[in-house]
Amino acid sequence: MSVLAIHDLVAQAGPARLVDGVSFSVRAGRTLGLVGESGSGKSVTCLSVLGLPPRGVQVSSGRILFDGDDLRTKTPAELNALRGREIGMILQDPMTSLNPLLTIGRQITEMFRYRDGVTSRKEREARAIELLRRVHIPAPESRLKSYPHQFSGGMRQRVAIAMNLACNPRLLIADEPTTALDITVRLQILDLLREVQAERGTAIVLVTHDLHLVRRYCDDVAVMYAGRIIEQGPVADVFARPRHPYTKGLIGAVPRLRHSQHRLTVISGQPPLPGSIAQGCRFAPRCPRVQADCASVYPVTRSVDMHRSVACWHPEPDQQTADALPATAAS
Known part of the structure; x- marks a missing residue:
């Protein structure tokens, strides 16, 4: 328990x-x-x-x-x-x-x-x-x-x-x-x-x-955005295969000392202010994968495998990202 x-x-x-x-x-x-x-x-x-x-x-x-x-x-x-x-x-x-x-x-x-x-x-x-x-x-x-x-x-x-x-x-x-x-x-x-x-x-x-x-x-990670958990699961899985575009953007924005040519990801825009949140996905105005349905209804949180969940209508493909963080903080 x-x-x-x-x-x-x-x-x-x-x-x-x-x-x-x-x-x-x-x-x-x-x-x-x-x-x-x-x-x-x-x-x-x-x-x-x-x-x-x-x-x-x-x-x-x-x-x-x-x-x-x-x-x-x-x-x-x-x-x-x-x-x-x-x-x-x-x-x-x-x-x-x-x-x-x-x-x-x-x-x-x-x-x-x-x-x-x-x-x-x-x-x-x-x-x-x-x-x-x-x-x-x-x-x-x-x-x-x-x-x-x-x-x-x-x-x-x-x-x-x-x-x-x-x-x-x-x-x-x-x-x-x-x-x-x-x-x-x-x-x-x-x-x-x-x-x-x-x-x-x-x-x-x-x-x-x-x-x-x-x-x-x-051991595990929960990613919050505008008051909600948008992705969570074991650290190794989430960092290697982020499914929410926001999670992928956060990981891509972290510098790598051993990869000086790595281009950092920039998440455009700003988070919404409390009280000014419209219907639909709260990350939609900043999301590179946004589609028409994202602006109308907030995505339900769904399981993507046994130990992981994501709140996104159009999640990233289930494949290892090139932006995955190295295994240690010194990398």
């Missing part, structure tokens, strides 16, 4: 649907990559799972199943008991997770006090030191008294990961956790998450713009 299963989720700000019928699932020990342009609804989807949609946004319909229980039926107190302990979230900017006025040690140890009821200060600090050591923070004993501004961006993100790991969540949502980091630290952070996942069987949802990272670290 999936740790997280979302069915037909709708989140809207007034009449504008920011998330419109999104469905996906992730099982224990697997990582789902959630990709798409800015404004496609990725972060709103993730925050809705926690019951914390942005101000002015309301989850109006759909089911969010965590271990089979619908989170939308939970009371605020029940959701609060799940946050952190069962469901963790790593934000793009670790400073939004850390209090600049409190030491790192205090912020970590207070979780053991309030979540686990550990009254001994010595035991709480010992646990915090072990956590910092676990995420490869050097000299963790001395860093407990440091403040967030005394850490680099990569080190702060490690602290944020440590705080999430303190409660051993079964589901970890990482919302663009490496965007502001340089490539070396970025790979170290994701290697750390994969290491923890292998030990604990954590289910991970990784939100990112970097398709190379998805290719390297994720």
Whole structure:
């Protein structure tokens, strides 16, 4: 059974649907990559799972199943008991997770006090030191008294990961956790998450713009456009044989260091603004395969093989594309 299963989720700000019928699932020990342009609804989807949609946004319909229980039926107190302990979230900017006025040690140890009821200060600090050591923070004993501004961006993100790991969540949502980091630290952070996942069987949802990272670290991928999932399936299959023109365009727009003569794909136009979406396929104004029927009715999501689905009236041929990404992020 999936740790997280979302069915037909709708989140809207007034009449504008920011998330419109999104469905996906992730099982224990697997990582789902959630990709798409800015404004496609990725972060709103993730925050809705926690019951914390942005101000002015309301989850109006759909089911969010965590271990089979619908989170939308939970009371605020029940959701609060799940946050952190069962469901963790790593934000793009670790400073939004850390209090600049409190030491790192205090912020970590207070979780053991309030979540686990550990009254001994010595035991709480010992646990915090072990956590910092676990995420490869050097000299963790001395860093407990440091403040967030005394850490680099990569080190702060490690602290944020440590705080999430303190409660051993079964589901970890990482919302663009490496965007502001340089490539070396970025790979170290994701290697750390994969290491923890292998030990604990954590289910991970990784939100990112970097398709190379998805290719390297994720098992499955879901591509979002204008509030909807337009293609999903195993990473290797989707990247080798993209069926939706938007997915093919995203893959074709990624530079290849070993192919200097490779011409990048350009997706013309801009995504539609929320509230200005007409009937029909939302990608139709930008699609190179658009036909008359695309403008009248939104395509139903259909299976293209046992593990893949696509929402397109005229999908790409089922053949390997010349734009397929190489197997590693360094390629």
